[in-house]
Amino acid sequence: MDILGTVVRLALRGLMAYKARSLLTMLGIIIGIGAVIVMISVGRGANASIQKQISDLGANMLMVYSGSTKKGGVKGGYGSKPTLRAGDAQAIARECPAVAEVTHITLRSSQVVAGEKNWNTTVYGTTSSYPLVRDWPMEQGEFLTSQHLRSASNVAVLGATVVKNLFAPGEAALGGKIRINNVPFTVIGVLASKGSDPHGRDQDDALFVPYTTFSRKLHGRRLPGVVNVIALSARSKRLVPEAKREVEELLRQKHRIAPGAEDDFSVRALDEYAQMADKTMDIMTILLTSVAAISLVVGGIGIMNIMLVSVTERTREIGIRMAVGARERDVLIQFLTEAMTMSVLGGVLGTLLGVGVAKAVGWATGWMSPIDVDAILLATLFSAGVGVFFGYYPARQASRMDLIEALRYE
Amino acid sequence: MDAPVIRFAGVSRTYPMEGELVEALRSIDLEIMQGELMAIMGPSGSGKSTMMHIAGLLDTLSRGRYELEGEDVSSLTKNQRADIRNRRIGFIFQSFNLLARCSALENVELPMLYHRPGVAERRERALAALEAVGMADRAQHLPRQLSGGQQQRVAVARALVNRPALILADEPTGNLDTRTGREIIRLLSSLHEQGITVVLVTHDPEVGRAMRRRVFLRDGLLERDEAA
Numbered sequence: 003m004d005i006l007g008t009v010v011r012l013a014l015r016g017l018m019a020y021k022a023r024s025l026l027t028m029l030g031i032i033i034g035i036g037a038v039i040v041m042i043s044v045g046r047g048a049n050a051s052i053q054k055q056i057s058d059l060g061a062n063m064l065m066v067y068s069g070s071t072k073k074g075g076v077k078g079g080y081g082s083k084p085t086l087r088a089g090d091a092q093a094i095a096r097e098c099p100a101v102a103e104v105t106h107i108t109l110r111s112s113q114v115v116a117g118e119k120n121w122n123t124t125v126y127g128t129t130s131s132y133p134l135v136r137d138w139p140m141e142q143g144e145f146l147t148s149q150h151l152r153s154a155s156n157v158a159v160l161g162a163t164v165v166k167n168l169f170a171p172g173e174a175a176l177g178g179k180i181r182i183n184n185v186p187f188t189v190i191g192v193l194a195s196k197g198s199d200p201h202g203r204d205q206d207d208a209l210f211v212p213y214t215t216f217s218r219k220l221h222g223r224r225l226p227g228v229v230n231v232i233a234l235s236a237r238s239k240r241l242v243p244e245a246k247r248e249v250e251e252l253l254r255q256k257h258r259i260a261p262g263a264e265d266d267f268s269v270r271a272l273d274e275y276a277q278m279a280d281k282t283m284d285i286m287t288i289l290l291t292s293v294a295a296i297s298l299v300v301g302g303i304g305i306m307n308i309m310l311v312s313v314t315e316r317t318r319e320i321g322i323r324m325a326v327g328a329r330e331r332d333v334l335i336q337f338l339t340e341a342m343t344m345s346v347l348g349g350v351l352g353t354l355l356g357v358g359v360a361k362a363v364g365w366a367t368g369w370m371s372p373i374d375v376d377a378i379l380l381a382t383l384f385s386a387g388v389g390v391f392f393g394y395y396p397a398r399q400a401s402r403m404d405l406i407e408a409l410r411y412e
Numbered sequence: 413m414d415a416p417v418i419r420f421a422g423v424s425r426t427y428p429m430e431g432e433l434v435e436a437l438r439s440i441d442l443e444i445m446q447g448e449l450m451a452i453m454g455p456s457g458s459g460k461s462t463m464m465h466i467a468g469l470l471d472t473l474s475r476g477r478y479e480l481e482g483e484d485v486s487s488l489t490k491n492q493r494a495d496i497r498n499r500r501i502g503f504i505f506q507s508f509n510l511l512a513r514c515s516a517l518e519n520v521e522l523p524m525l526y527h528r529p530g531v532a533e534r535r536e537r538a539l540a541a542l543e544a545v546g547m548a549d550r551a552q553h554l555p556r557q558l559s560g561g562q563q564q565r566v567a568v569a570r571a572l573v574n575r576p577a578l579i580l581a582d583e584p585t586g587n588l589d590t591r592t593g594r595e596i597i598r599l600l601s602s603l604h605e606q607g608i609t610v611v612l613v614t615h616d617p618e619v620g621r622a623m624r625r626r627v628f629l630r631d632g633l634l635e636r637d638e639a640a
Contacts, residue, residue: 008525015513322509325470326523326570327498329491405470409509 006339013340016312017347024344027308030301031348031388032355034294035381039356040363041290042377045283047360047369052279058196058205059272062102062239063135064246066090066232066253069266084228085266088213090253091129091232097252100245102237103134106229108213110221116168116180123164125182125209127216133193135235143176143191146212150190154214158187161206162195185219187211242271298384301348302392309341309396313403320400321408334401341393342386349385353378415482417578417609418444418467423476425462425632436462438632439476444611446577449604451620452613454629460613461582463629467611468501468580469493481577498526502571504581504600504612508563510555516542516566517551523574541569545599561592568599572608579603581612585619597622 017024068085091106108127113120132138133145141162150157158180160168165175178189196205217226236245246269253267313320320333328336357373425437436459444450452460465471466478469485472493478486485496497503510519520538529537542548545565555563564584571579581600585593597619604610604624612619620626628636 012514019513318509319511322511323522323526324494325468325497325503325509327494327526327574329494329526331491332526406465409470409505 009336009339010343012336013343016340017344023308027304028301028344028348028351030297030304031345031385032301032352034297034301035349035352035385036356036359037290037297038294038381038384039353039373039377040359041287041294043356043360043373044363044369045287045290046372046374047364047367049279049283051367051369053276055197055199056272056276056279057137059136059199062236062242062245063137063272064234064236064242064249064269065272066234066249066267066269068230069264069268085257086229086232087227088229089227090256091229091234093256094232094234094249094252098245098248100236100241100248102235103131104232104234105129105132105135106213107132107231107233108216108221108229109231112182112209112220114164114168114180114182114209116178119168121164121167123161123167123207123209125211125216125220127213127220128210129213132210132233135233137235138196139194141192141194143189145191145193146210151212151214154212154218156185156187156215156219157190157211158182159191159193159210160189161193161208161210163204163206164209165192182209182211183220239273242273246271298388302345302388305341305344305389306392306396308344309337309393310399312340313337313396313400316400317403317408317411320403321405321411324403324405325409330401333403334397337397337400338390338393341397342389345385345389345393346382349382352385353381356381416443416445416479417448417481418442418611419477419479419482420467421477421479423466423473423478425459425466425471426474435632437466437473440632440634442627442634442637444609446609447604447607448609448611448625449601449623450611450625450627451623452611452627452629453615453617453620454635455615457631458629459632460615460629462632464580464582464611464613467578468503469497494526498523499574500577502574502576502579504564504567504571504579504584506583506586508555508560508567508587510563510566510570512555515552515554516547516558516569519555519566520569520573522570527574537573538569541573542566544572545569559592560588561595564588564592564596565599568596568603572603576608578609578611581610583614584612585614585616593619 066086086106088106091104094101095104105128109124111122112125113122114125128146129151130146130148133140143159145159146157160175168180169175169178175189175192180187180189193206199205211220213229234245234249236242249269250265254265257266259265323333360373363369420440420442423437423440424435426433426435428434440463452463454460462471466473469480469488473486476486477484480496480500485493488496511522514522517535517538520541521534524534524537539548539551542551545568547562547565547569550558550562550566555566558566579600584596584600588596600610600612601622612623614620625637625639627634
């Protein structure tokens with residue numbers, strides 16, 4: 003062990019004697035390992051953040067959109083054809099066992115006024131189960147009740163962004179009076195802040211009223227009972243595909259769609275987004291890993307190159323060591339240790355660099371970028387491996403050197 | 413006297429050079445006894461360096477038989493030769509051959525690195541060896557901070573440190589001025605007085621005269637063997 007200590011000490015002394023050269027040689031490893039660390043931690047941070055946003059939308063949530071219109075071969079997008087009704091939502095709640103909660107939404111952008119302030123936001127006409135489907139807790143007060151729905155009360159629940167824009171800081175929103183399209187409403191609740199959705203839209207910029215009030219007093223729809231979206235939650239994550247199948251079957255039957263004909267609605271599960279994000283992540287990981295691997299190979303070749311130069315420069319030293327009794331193995335170990343010292347030192351510096359960059363990225367983006375002990379361990383082992391792999395050839399050259407020639411070398 | 417330290421019987425060494433075989437040594441017979449102080453002399457190209465390389469197991473022989481302390485070492489593996497060099501032979505070179513980045517002490521410790529005594533013993537023995545050549549106060553100096561004579565003293569300490577039976581010196585005074593050269597010769601003579609066999613290669617007649625025995629080589633042949 004103390005022999006190894008001596009060898010490592012000598013190797014470090016050798017590196018210090020040529021600081022610039024050693025640093026340049028290690029740069030490939032530093033960048034390679036740094037890239038691996040940044041990739042792993044930022045990648046995981048980004049993925050965790052996306053997954054959190056998706057689960058924030060509502061756990062196990064599915065959305066039903068109405069189908070597309072078709073006029074003379076021109077197809078509108080999803081939701082352009084008014085095929086979904088409140089009755090569909092009620093039927094789903096009654097008849098689909100895999101479904102936990104169902105709500106439906108009708109929405110329109112409107113100007114909202116409170117005292118001297120006003121704000122344009124999206125007004126949602128919905129049901130009492132909306133926060134259950136979305137898994138969205140209250141900050142203050144309560145959400146719409148079935149009593150409010152039955153009597154089409156003029157009550158509203160506000161998102162955090164709407165509160166911020168209509169009420170002064172410190173002013174109580176709860177019980178406040180607001181007007182939507184000149185119709186007076188009383189604020190009965192404020193939702194907890196949910197932040198942005200995966201598309202970057204502010205989910206807190208929303209105002210909720212009973213759907214009965216919405217259609218009777220705010221926007222008398224041309225087609226009463228028609229809704230934009232039905233949102234529902236499956237009983238568990240595992241039951242999401244089952245819930246999707248049940249809903250599709252029920253709606254095809256209810257909408258009298260002939261076998262083989264196209265659906266006039268579409269059901270989308272949010273975990274499809276999660277899977278998509280995972281897939282994107284996987285591709286990114288493969289991409290960055292190959293870049294890192296290439297960088298490590300290039301770094302390793304750099305080390306091999308410098309070690310070959312070093313072996314030639316130190317021919318005399320090798321001769322002296324052999325003359326006083328170094329065996330082939332001793333010389334091999336010495337040069338292998340030097341290569342490894344260089345690559346491991348590069349790995350350590352690369353790890354520090356990577357951790358620094360990952361922290362900076364985490365700080366700038368607000369993602370939690372966990373620094374993985376695994377990743378650091380892996381990086382260190384990997385750099386040691388690079389040292390052994392690329393150091394072996396020069397070290398073998400050194401150990402096979404002809405003693406007499408080496409002693410004569412000038 | 414018991415068995416000779418070195419016994420050459422018909423030792424030959426040939427090198428291939430530009431397609432031809434060059435005979436550096438031709439069937440040398442020679443015995444060097446325990447405790448001798450001897451010079452191998454001859455003009456350059458006479459084969460005296462080759463003879464020393466073979467005696468020191470730095471090189472192998474082409475034909476013949478070489479016994480070191482009664483043991484046949486004519487055909488050993490590289491690693492076996494390294495072990496014998498390490499434990500039983502000390503080398504002193506013309507150009508000192510110290511490691512430039514290591515202190516005097518570390519240079520003296522070098523042979524023990526391959527012999528594996530513990531750190532403490534290594535240090536102790538290296539310091540004792542430096543003490544013996546009068547260099548203990550320079551233990552932490554790097555070779556470039558030492559004069560030529562001082563460097564050669566450190567090299568002598570390195571040769572001594574594993575308590576070898578045989579010390580081989582290749583032109584040990586070649587890079588030194590006359591006065592410093594004489595000091596080194598005196599140092600080697602004093603080792604001889606302690607019972608160590610010292611063989612040196614030189615072409616300097618004055619150095620030769622200071623030895624107890626001189627062998628002269630010419631064209632790879634043993635020309636003359638004279639004892640004082």
